[in-house]
Amino acid sequence: MERAGHLPGLSADAVDWRTLTFRRGAETLDVAVPVLGEAQIAELAERVRANARTFLRNRTVAEIAATIDRAVARLLDRDDPWRRKAERLLPLVTGYDAEMVRLGLTGYLKTFRGPELRKFIAEDFANPAVLDDFQPMPKGGFARAFGPELLLHVWAGNVPGLPLWSLISGLLVKAGTVGKLPSAEPLFAGWFAQILAEIDPQLADCIAIVWWKGGDEAAERAWLGRADTVVAYGGNDALEAIRARVPITTGFLPYGHKISFGMVARSALDAGKAGAVARQAAYDVARYDQQGCYSPQTFFVERGGRVSPREFAGYLAHELDALGSKFPRRPLSMGEAGSVASWRNAEETKGFADPSRALLGDPAGSWAVAYTDAADGLSPCGLNRTVTVVAVDRLAEAVPGLAPYRAFLQTVGIAAAPEELFALAGALGAVGVTRLCALGRMTAPEAGWHHDGRFNLLDLVTMTEIEGSAERAADAFAPYTD
């Protein structure tokens, strides 16, 4: 039995626990998640708010970052008990291949080391000291940035460790933090809080990691009503339901589901390069089985290279097959298997009407690549290592068709020469794409990434300004005034 969450000031005996059971093969893990009553919610919210006021407000952002760095260092140390636990239990809980989880954790956690955190802050604040004290402003006067006193994160999804992004963002702006664990991966965020507690108990007392069952209206309302700002992840239906319960005076930052894709220019399709490009593309597809918003679902591939789009689809298939033995796909629920099957069946059926289409896949259904010559636009695949390769004469031709999906576009993994890269970037940005990266890096955004094109830290703060007039007027009241 593994106990999830982090409840400063509440004793475990005073709390009701519910068990979530995870199975992988013959292994079973029971995770106890806390179910809090309304009085406990009120008490915890007040405590976190008060602790943040006392312990966090007067720390410098550099001190906070140093503590986070030490916690992250422990999670990067493969001999640390917390790290060992994460490597052992996260594959069991999420179903992802153990080696993929291990590599993924390391790559991901590296982006939260001290120097990376400084980049993270510098990305949003030209002068990070504005988080600590009033700073002179170019327009005159002074300003200081304040984070919310109580920031509520409603997390979702099963990509290991994902909650860390917003959790750390909140801490860097000195917000008292309450995070709602995702039922699909209810462990990591609580562990992080517990590691912080070992390093810096006061800081950890400014964080509560809680749980409620998705859709539990009473618990949701109780929490939403107490936060100053709410950051929420999930599908649009879930976000809409949350938004309806957030008081109008509370800040609301939704992160909805997104779709991402890849682009391969003919300049990347000579015989010497195409193989490596396909390998990187396949890695982006296989990593976390396309569960991330940054995972590619379609590749637009340019005609006219030495390797044709159809051949590239073959390369991609070959690489997916190879990755399948190295990092096997996690076991699918019947619903997920049904999605893959119905996508595959639909692709196959289209092939009857249009012989230029092809479907490459292994008989066990562990991956599939659909290929089309037709001017198909972006389309979601069946996820879990299924992808469509669309042949185009010029990559730029694929862009206008993306416009209807502006609100859902996120990452484009791109293999193209510099001039093409910048030309395409302009067009893609204009239709709503917020991130371009190398193939092979789609699922690993760099430190300081502007998630969905937004400002991770700036979005959380309000500026308090001392206008020049106040400063000048103050002079009149100074003891040294003539």
Place this chain on the structure above:
Amino acid sequence: MTEARLVEELLAFIAAGEADEEAFNRMALAVFAHQFETNAPYRRFATQRARTLRTVKSWRDVPAVPISAFKDLTLSGRPPEECPHVFMTSGTTKGVRGKSHHPTLAVYDRSMTVNFRRRFMGEHDRLRMGILFPTEQAMPNSSLAHYLALAKSEFGTAESRYFVSDAGLDVDGATAELSRAEATGEPYALLGASFSVVHLMDALAERGRSFALPAGSRILDTGGFKGQSREMAAEEFYDRLSATFGVPRRLCINMYGMTELSTQFYDDGNEACPSVKSGPHWIRSRVINPLTGQEVPRGSVGVLVHHDLAHFNCASAILTEDAGVEVDGGFQLLGRADGADAKGCSMAVEDFLKAARAT
């Protein structure tokens, strides 16, 4: 074999009252041969899977067509223009409707009536019926409208009537009719779409009305909620049904049918949920892993494949998107196998289409 001859054989097969594995096999192979020979898209589909007249030896070898294919392919032995009856699926998120062409409804109707009598009518020859669904005239391409019209004409008394029209649900009419049944003691049957039943229950609750229908009364619901009414868990639905109409849950029968079939499945009431569904001797079901097409071990969850000999003009073996599990006496339906349980933040097909439609 000509179509006329096949129809004759199928009617005889239905009339035989039972079929062992060998008899089912023989008929299934004849139907497959007919479909393979007369239906070019189906032949392509089967050939691609290396299933031909030579390689298909048992009904289990007949390749099952995914129901999504009914949207993209014209699966009809007879040219569609020669088929006076076309049933279409209700609008889906993709906006394309799957079609089933019927050159004749002789087999469909016989399949329906023989099975309906056995599974719904109990000891009654006719029952006074109330239909919570539009008429066949209002929805000429709805297989459910045809099914209910047939129920009314073949098994309903002359006073049976519809409670759904262009004007919507006739709550007053239904209330009067149900009160009348209550007063006279004549067993009554209420049949319709599950979502219409919810609408009626909600309307009655608003008026504070409930009924104690006479002994022998029964209710048939079908089709689920399809976003047309709020979703209700099965337990809650049948509890409310029983409380609202005074019909015990064992006489609240759920029919499971599809536009892509010519035969329906029923349970024997819903005292326990999920109920066990089964069909007559001319339809057989398998539970498979949708990725490999292999049958799953008995008792494991998979996706349902139905092999309906009565659906002779289209494709008798279909791969559904319904999750199910084989149990004694039939199978249990466990909802749709469609990725509604997706775990990540990657946009899934259904969401994408919904979102794209909204823009």
